[in-house]
Amino acid sequence: MMKNLLITNVTIVPMTAEESFIQNGYIFIESDVIKDVGHTPHPPHLKEQAKIIDGEGMVAIPGLINGHTHTPMSILRGYADDFPLMDWLKKMWAVEDRMTEEDIYWSSMLSMVEMIKSGTTTFCDMYYGMDRIAIGVEKSGMRALLSQGIIEGDSGGEELLTETVEFVRNWDKSANQRIHALLSPHAPYTCSPSLIEKMVEQAHILDCSIHTHLAETREEINIISERHGDTPIALMEKIGLFTRHVVAAHGVYLTDEEIDILKRRQVGLIHNPKSNMKLASGVAPIAQMLDKGVTIGIGTDGAASNNTLDMFEEMRFASLMQKVSLEDPMALPAYETLKMGTSRGAAALNIVDQVGTIEAGKKADITLIDFRKAHLSPVNDVVSHLIYSAKASDVAYTIVDGSVLMNNGKLTTIDEEEVTWHIEKIKNNLL
Ligand SMILES: N[C@@H](CCSC[C@H]1O[C@@H](n2cnc3c(=O)[nH]cnc32)[C@H](O)[C@@H]1O)C(=O)O
Ligand SMILES: [Zn+2]
Incomplete structure (x- = not known):
C-alpha cells in the first residue's frame, strides 16, 4: 500500500x-x-x-507534544476534585492499588483517543502496568516516551527496579522508534536518595532518560527540607540525577540557584499549568526560566488533576497564567507558547532530532x-x-x-465506541 x-x-x-x-x-x-x-x-x-x-x-x-501525563488516570477524571496534592494523591493511590492491567490498558486508550482528537502526536507518560500501555501505543500509532513510575514502599524499590529495567530493555526504540522507554523515580518525597542513585546508575547503563516530578508544591519543599536539609533540585544535583537527561514535571518552587542548575544540566522542564492551578500548587516561574534559557515544554499531567488532555487549553493557560501572575500582558506571548507545545517540547524530551x-x-x-x-x-x-x-x-x-x-x-486506529464501552464497565467495577 x-x-x-x-x-x-x-x-x-x-x-x-x-x-x-x-x-x-x-x-x-x-x-x-x-x-x-x-x-x-x-x-x-x-x-x-x-x-x-x-x-x-x-x-x-x-x-503537539504533551510533555508529562499519566494516561490511565482518565478513568479517575472528576473522581476526586478540589483537594490539595498530598490529600488528592492519597485518594488516587487508594484506587490505583485496585486497578488491573486491563483497566490500565483501556483507560490509557481513552486518553489516546482524546489526545489524537486534539492534535497531540507525542506524549510522555508515567504510570505502572506500562507493558499494556506500550501495546496500546503500538496499536494507536502515537509516539510516546513511556516510564514505569516507582514509588518506594516499605520493601524498598529493588524488585520494582528490576522490572522497570526490563521494561526499558524490551521497549526502547520499538514500534519504528515511536516508543522511547525511560526510568522514573516518581518524586523526591516518594523515593529515597539511594534508590534514585541506583536508578541513575541503571539509566547510564541503559542509555536512557529519566522522568520525574520535581518541586511541585510548597509541602514538597518542606518535606525535603525536613528530611534532607535541602531543596529538591539542589538535593537531586547532589545525588547526581542530572548526570542523565531528565524530564522534570512542574518546577513550581525554585530558587535562582536551582534555575541555574536546570539550565546548566539541560533539564527538560515540563510546565503543567492546569494541574498546578487546579491543585492550587502554585505558579511556576516560566517567564523567568525562559529568560535564563531553561528548556521548557508543556504537559497536561493526568486527567484526574486537569481534567482534560487538551494541549490547546494547556498552552492557553500557560500563557494567561504568566501574564496575570506577573501583571504583564507581554509575558509568554503566543509564538513562545506554541514553541513550548512543539519544538521546545521536543527538545525538553530530547527527541528534537526526530520531531518538533x-x-x-x-x-x-x-x-x-x-x-x-x-x-x-x-x-x-x-x-x-x-x-x-x-x-x-x-x-x-x-x-x-x-x-x-x-x-x-x-x-483510523482506535475504535472509540469499543473504548468507551470498556471504560463504562471499568468505572462501574472500580469506582
Ligand atoms: N502508583 C504506582 C507508581 C506511580 S505512577 C505515577 C503516579 O503519579 C501520581 N500522580 C499523578 N499526578 C501527579 C502529580 O501532579 N504529582 C505527583 N504525583 C502525581 C499518580 O497518581 C500515580 O500514582 C505504584 O504502584 O508504584
Ligand atoms: Zn504528574
Whole structure:
C-alpha cells in the first residue's frame, strides 16, 4: 500500500525559525518522513506518488507534544476534585492499588483517543502496568516516551527496579522508534536518595532518560527540607540525577540557584499549568526560566488533576497564567507558547532530532487545524488564534510517523465506541 502523503494548499507554521510561515504551501511525506516542504505549486510528479490531503482553509503545525501525563488516570477524571496534592494523591493511590492491567490498558486508550482528537502526536507518560500501555501505543500509532513510575514502599524499590529495567530493555526504540522507554523515580518525597542513585546508575547503563516530578508544591519543599536539609533540585544535583537527561514535571518552587542548575544540566522542564492551578500548587516561574534559557515544554499531567488532555487549553493557560501572575500582558506571548507545545517540547524530551518542527528530514508528525470557524475568523494572526482561540475540536487531521491517525475527524486506529464501552464497565467495577 502506498504510504506517501501530499498535503496541499495549506498554511504551514513550521516552527523552524522565528515566526516564519508558508502561506500557501505543500508538505510531501514519504513513508514516515517529511521529504519536502514548499510553496504552492508543488512539483507535479509528487501528485502521482501520494495520497492527497487538501489543506484548503487549514493550518499545519508540528504535532503537539504533551510533555508529562499519566494516561490511565482518565478513568479517575472528576473522581476526586478540589483537594490539595498530598490529600488528592492519597485518594488516587487508594484506587490505583485496585486497578488491573486491563483497566490500565483501556483507560490509557481513552486518553489516546482524546489526545489524537486534539492534535497531540507525542506524549510522555508515567504510570505502572506500562507493558499494556506500550501495546496500546503500538496499536494507536502515537509516539510516546513511556516510564514505569516507582514509588518506594516499605520493601524498598529493588524488585520494582528490576522490572522497570526490563521494561526499558524490551521497549526502547520499538514500534519504528515511536516508543522511547525511560526510568522514573516518581518524586523526591516518594523515593529515597539511594534508590534514585541506583536508578541513575541503571539509566547510564541503559542509555536512557529519566522522568520525574520535581518541586511541585510548597509541602514538597518542606518535606525535603525536613528530611534532607535541602531543596529538591539542589538535593537531586547532589545525588547526581542530572548526570542523565531528565524530564522534570512542574518546577513550581525554585530558587535562582536551582534555575541555574536546570539550565546548566539541560533539564527538560515540563510546565503543567492546569494541574498546578487546579491543585492550587502554585505558579511556576516560566517567564523567568525562559529568560535564563531553561528548556521548557508543556504537559497536561493526568486527567484526574486537569481534567482534560487538551494541549490547546494547556498552552492557553500557560500563557494567561504568566501574564496575570506577573501583571504583564507581554509575558509568554503566543509564538513562545506554541514553541513550548512543539519544538521546545521536543527538545525538553530530547527527541528534537526526530520531531518538533515541519522540515525535511523530520518524522512526519503533523496536526492540521481547520480554521474555517467563526471563533477563528477573521484570520488576523494564525499563531495568536492557535494559542488564544483554537479548540481541540478544530483539529481535522492528526498524522504520526506518516500515518493518518485521524482523517478529517475520523479515528483510523482506535475504535472509540469499543473504548468507551470498556471504560463504562471499568468505572462501574472500580469506582
Ligand atoms: N502508583 C504506582 C507508581 C506511580 S505512577 C505515577 C503516579 O503519579 C501520581 N500522580 C499523578 N499526578 C501527579 C502529580 O501532579 N504529582 C505527583 N504525583 C502525581 C499518580 O497518581 C500515580 O500514582 C505504584 O504502584 O508504584
Ligand atoms: Zn504528574
